[in-house]
Amino acid sequence: MTTTPEDAASSSSDAPGNGExxxxxxxxxxxxxxxxxxxxxxxRFVPETLTQALDQLADEYDKAKRDPQFQRxxxxxxxxxxxxxxPLYHARRLxxxxxxxxxxxxxxxxxxTGAHKINNTLGQALLTRRMGKTRxxxxxxxxxxxxxxATACAHFGLPxxxxxxxxxxxxxxxNVFSMRLLGAEVxxxxxxxxxxxxxxxxxxxxxxxxxxxxxxxxxxxIGPHPFPMMVRDxxxxxxxxxRGQCLDSFGRLPDCxxxxxxxxxxxxxxxxxxxxxxxxxxVGVEAGGRGVEPGEHASPLTFGAPGVLHGSFSYVMQDEDGxxxxxxxxxxxLDYPGVGPEHxxxxxxxxxxxxxxxxxxxxxxxxxxARSEGILAALETSHATAxxxxxxxxxxxxxxxxxxxxxxxxxxxxxxxxxxxxxxx
Amino acid sequence: MTAIDDxxxxxxxxxxxxxxxxxxxxxxxxEFTGQLLEALSDAGASMCEVGVPYSDPIAxxxxxxxxxxxxxxxxxxxxxxxxxxxxxxxQMAMPLVxxxxxxxxxxxxxxxxxxxxxxxxYSGAIVPDLLVEEAAEVSRVCQAHDFNLIQLVTxxxxxERQVQIANSSSGFLYFVSVTGIxxxxxxxxxxxxxxxxxxxxxxxxxxxxxxxxxxxDTARQLAPVADGLIVGSAFVRRIAxxxxxxxxxxxxxxxxxxxxxxxxxxxxxx
Numbered sequence: 181m182t183t184t185p186e187d188a189a190s191s192s193s194d195a196p197g198n199g200e201x202x203x204x205x206x207x208x209x210x211x212x213x214x215x216x217x218x219x220x221x222x223x224r225f226v227p228e229t230l231t232q233a234l235d236q237l238a239d240e241y242d243k244a245k246r247d248p249q250f251q252r253x254x255x256x257x258x259x260x261x262x263x264x265x266x267p268l269y270h271a272r273r274l275x276x277x278x279x280x281x282x283x284x285x286x287x288x289x290x291x292x293t294g295a296h297k298i299n300n301t302l303g304q305a306l307l308t309r310r311m312g313k314t315r316x317x318x319x320x321x322x323x324x325x326x327x328x329x330a331t332a333c334a335h336f337g338l339p340x341x342x343x344x345x346x347x348x349x350x351x352x353x354x355n356v357f358s359m360r361l362l363g364a365e366v367x368x369x370x371x372x373x374x375x376x377x378x379x380x381x382x383x384x385x386x387x388x389x390x391x392x393x394x395x396x397x398x399x400x401x402i403g404p405h406p407f408p409m410m411v412r413d414x415x416x417x418x419x420x421x422x423r424g425q426c427l428d429s430f431g432r433l434p435d436c437x438x439x440x441x442x443x444x445x446x447x448x449x450x451x452x453x454x455x456x457x458x459x460x461x462x463v464g465v466e467a468g469g470r471g472v473e474p475g476e477h478a479s480p481l482t483f484g485a486p487g488v489l490h491g492s493f494s495y496v497m498q499d500e501d502g503x504x505x506x507x508x509x510x511x512x513x514l515d516y517p518g519v520g521p522e523h524x525x526x527x528x529x530x531x532x533x534x535x536x537x538x539x540x541x542x543x544x545x546x547x548x549x550a551r552s553e554g555i556l557a558a559l560e561t562s563h564a565t566a567x568x569x570x571x572x573x574x575x576x577x578x579x580x581x582x583x584x585x586x587x588x589x590x591x592x593x594x595x596x597x598x599x600x601x602x603x604x605x
Numbered sequence: 606m607t608a609i610d611d612x613x614x615x616x617x618x619x620x621x622x623x624x625x626x627x628x629x630x631x632x633x634x635x636e637f638t639g640q641l642l643e644a645l646s647d648a649g650a651s652m653c654e655v656g657v658p659y660s661d662p663i664a665x666x667x668x669x670x671x672x673x674x675x676x677x678x679x680x681x682x683x684x685x686x687x688x689x690x691x692x693x694x695x696q697m698a699m700p701l702v703x704x705x706x707x708x709x710x711x712x713x714x715x716x717x718x719x720x721x722x723x724x725x726x727y728s729g730a731i732v733p734d735l736l737v738e739e740a741a742e743v744s745r746v747c748q749a750h751d752f753n754l755i756q757l758v759t760x761x762x763x764x765e766r767q768v769q770i771a772n773s774s775s776g777f778l779y780f781v782s783v784t785g786i787x788x789x790x791x792x793x794x795x796x797x798x799x800x801x802x803x804x805x806x807x808x809x810x811x812x813x814x815x816x817x818x819x820x821x822d823t824a825r826q827l828a829p830v831a832d833g834l835i836v837g838s839a840f841v842r843r844i845a846x847x848x849x850x851x852x853x854x855x856x857x858x859x860x861x862x863x864x865x866x867x868x869x870x871x872x873x874x875x
Contacts, residue, residue, distance in 0.1 A: 215738060223739060224736055224738065224739065225707050225708075225734045225735065225736070225739065226663070226734055226736065227663065227664040227733050227734055227757070227759075228736060228737075228756075228757045228758065228759045228761075228762055228770070228781070229664070229759045229760075229761055229781065229784055229785070231736060231761070231762070231766075232761040232762070232763070233761075371670065371674070372660065372661075372674070377661065381661050381662075381663055384663040385663060385664075385665075385666070385786050388663070388664065388784070388785050388786045389784065389785035389786060391761065391784060392761070392784065487708060487711055487712055488706075488707050488708040488711050488734070489661065489708060490661070490663070491663075491734070493711075498708070498712055500712065500713075501682060501683040501709060501712065501713065502659070502683075502706070502708045502709035502710075502711065502712030502713065503659065503660045503677065503709075504660040504661050504708075
């Protein structure tokens, strides 16, 4: 019996678990199921060696979630160590310049360590202690998760190893320094595309050999169950606060919420508490890189297809043989060929819209926000800013749009200088 | 009955153990891989595991990972995997199984993968990132086509779950010797023998031990315990040294290494 490649291609679209069945149902916040499935997405596709650690983590997280002491410890840390709640700021000058909806900024950049990542690393570091594990590993792209992991580990006295693609070590030097100052070991990963994806591979490999004593703090809503659920829950503090702050500031929920999506943790944390509020439009913005051709962008939800990467079934950039494609974004934190499974679920159920924003548009938005509001946003965040400005321009002035200002832009100063051909002294 | 089922039935009758080398398809090119497979068969290898290069292999150590990258850099396409088995000499009796990521199977479609692999001459697949919870559909399709689905048991797998994995596997069971990634080790866990012996009492499926077997010493030590041994990185490392001028020499060295392992396994006999 022979099968042509054409047959194979057509049968792949008939294969079970391609995400189609989720289309009929509305998005629920009661996901994932016990197997870690968000509709058809998610699950666990990892070597057997990791199963026990993942079961232990799911079990321990479940207990911690219901343990008032754990919740008190985390809430206290978020308040006194991170500085939460982060403000919801009315960007009046930007709103005026855009001439549409009122634009509000959820200031995750004002958190300790300068981004939303710390919400998750403190939660997972607390869990690490609960599980009696004595070492932490993490991957990082832009370095924000690496710094947040190094910070949480320093706080708890845990040794920390951060895997970072060699290309990212180059373009995010300030964060590499910070991690080392915090006592973490940064390992530059030279394999593959030398970016976030390779850092995840290397961290997983380390975990395969060290799993009995080591916890892997994944930095986004990716990876095998329970990571996508757990990281979303730790980041959901963003959306919960935003809800309350919107009610306090303008007496109702926002009309639209916009966040950038690499793996998708700040977006998941912002969107999740709004999932069942139908009047709130949710918009995720992927990295459109330099163009729409394969290899020029990092927009799997826009241009990819459902597949398996890093232990989870979700949208991914793959070729027809299942090899992961190289992707591009000037922003290290978005330079990733996959995306969290819950975003695939929200796409399939049409609960969230996913747009893509090119490097050049994000750079313009970076400048606009800097000069109208005096805020240097991360390049990742600037993708959300760019699309939010376009969306807000078409909305009436009595409507409200919230941008998740996921991180501050100081870390990008050197890279911005390089992109603009300016010398860095 | 697949070729693998027949093989283990024969070996058990003869009181012998299987040696299963692992080679990466297309490292450094497909023609060489074909020659290697025939040479390994001639040297007495019982079966061979053909690694399907994948861009993001999280279970593999640096040696196999680098071999995947070399093959992908040369432009490896999945069609070549199927062409490879179909191109081998018809008299080559050694069964072949693919070691393939579920990422690849999912992309081309489960039915399509099984049908094309079977048509090409492969007897089964080892899918290192497919857990038993996600394996029901794969197991069903493989069974329907008389294609073996070989699953892995590791030192961190609880005993109850080991039995569950054995029950949904066919051909043989892959017993991972160490908690970690593929690669040669000087020392294997002290409770390995006891653990394999326990599992042998729970299942009729042949058990092959893999990961970490570096040479004749570890082979001699483990052969009495299992139905077969899988040796990957130690072969791939030798293959990695090939140059355009040393192809014949590398094949001879690989054959010699296979014979050394076989001799060690024979003289460890009961």
